[in-house]
Amino acid sequence: MKGIILLALVWVFCSIAINTSAQTNRPAINNAEEEDIFYHTVERGQTVYSIAKMYDVKPGDIHRLNFGSDETIKAGDKLKIPQKKIAKTSVSKPDSDGSYIYHTIQARETLYGVSKQYGISGESIVEANPGLSHNSFSIGKTIRIPAGEKQKQTTEIVENRKGTKEIYYTVPGKETMYNICRTFKTSEKELLKLNPELSGGLRTGMTLRIPLRINEKDIPKEAEPDAREVNAILDAKREIKRVNAAKIALLLPYNADKTTSVNATRERTTEFYEGMLLAVDSLRNMGYSTELFVYDIGDDTAILQKILKTESQTLEKVNLIIGGVSNEQIKLIADFAKANKIKYVIPFTSKNDEVLNNAYIFQVNTPPAYLFANASYAGANLFAKYNIIFLDTKDKDNQTDFIQEFKRDLKERNISYKDVVYDAENFPATIQNQLSTTKPNVLMPISSSLEALTKIKTVLRMIVDKQPEYVINLFGYPIWQTYSKECLDDFHALDTYIYSLFYADNMNPNVKTFYENYKHWYSKNPASTIYPKYSMLGFDTGMFFFEALQKYGVNFENNLSDIDYKSLQTGFNFERVNNWGGFINTNIYIIHYNKDYTITRSDFK
Known part of the structure; x- marks a missing residue:
């Protein structure tokens, strides 16, 4: 009896071992082997939500397939993504709803091999993935395959x-x-x-x-396609499609037909438009011709829908569309731009998902997740050899998402940090106990509020002034720029760094010239209470995109790395979000308030 039991246990153990071995040695799942999932490699700034939107699945589906992804994901993680079920069809074009299946590129794969695997031409794959090139066709990258499309038979x-x-x-x-x-x-x-x-x-x-x-x-x-010719598609030179005069449509809610008092939206969009007109004038002086078509789209979608219909003959011929404020307006414009193959610039919002699946979109305002990821990465580089201290002052406006990202970056690099809770009575002694005399110290309040800054700055200045053995820096947030009236002297005394998408140095000659021209044209100064300055945002946006059109044509996206515009306030570094989506601006500034009362602005791309 014992022998039978022992034999049974051995058999079970062997079965488990064999099964485990089979799972361990199982080759990487690809679309051809197991159609229900594919893999996505997480890139910096991506979230489960944005990845789900990218592939038109639910965040819960990703959580279900990837243990722990409901808590955190990081760059380099490989996530299983459910492949959408697509009804098989024999049509020679993709489904009318734009359905796709997704393929993760494996080692030693070629465009020719993928085209043979799915029975689809290399040209069709490249057309479905406008960002696909020799460089982006790499291991771990995802491409989309039009559902139902098959290689056309002669x-x-x-x-x-x-x-x-x-x-x-x-x-x-x-x-x-x-x-x-x-x-x-x-x-x-x-x-x-x-x-x-x-x-x-x-x-x-x-x-x-x-x-x-x-x-x-x-x-x-039918002639069998040549492998070398198919693979060469990825290296094909893309000719510049030049324009004589750049045609630009500006679609913004000015509320020009209303008699109500000026509101914040109208003030901002008006200043943006005024700055853009200055850009048109500057380019005219450089010898470039620009036609600007301006439309007041109102606060909702009713007027915009009417404009897109009644003005379609004009709008279909423009080279670039700029505008839209609400997500509903942006959706309408994005669909119009995509249908007519027109580049579309979203100038204001950072919280819109259209860019994830629309190759014609350029999103100027960086999405928060990308901003935090880039600022965190920059901070970890800058302060790698510092004594890093996070201060919890128990105030409003806690920047939890950024702090979590920053701490995660520090942990991955084995950089230590300290957490200190503010207590008014004991703060001087508490913070001094945490400071180092052997390396510089950098302190970052968890809250971005002025109240948090006010609580700590006096004590820190006292330490800096009376105890020079302590080297102290502050690291802070974009909103700190608006605290200059209360804290500018403190920023310099505490050798402060902040990260931001926007920063204009008022001592810069080009910035001074802009203010002079603005005052000359409009008999007023830009609104001082608005951050960022929308007049400069309009100017920078116009100068970057209008000059790009003039130099590199309507397909200027192929020459983004060659565009060298020295911005007044907004830096530009556009990166495509995936092989089939649009572009987001990933540029941030690190602004340094030096002890000698100068300010330096460094690009981080």
């Missing part, structure tokens, strides 16, 4: 309703009507009768109905 024999056989012939490149008629023993008149679309001329890719009058064995066979 010929297909079908039987029509009368029982007569016909050939469906897909026109290859360099084909002629004369050659088709001679090959298939038909006439141009007969072809035109069966294919009325030929009245507009013969075009590559057309599928023609042709009477079967030759032996089936004599029908031209």
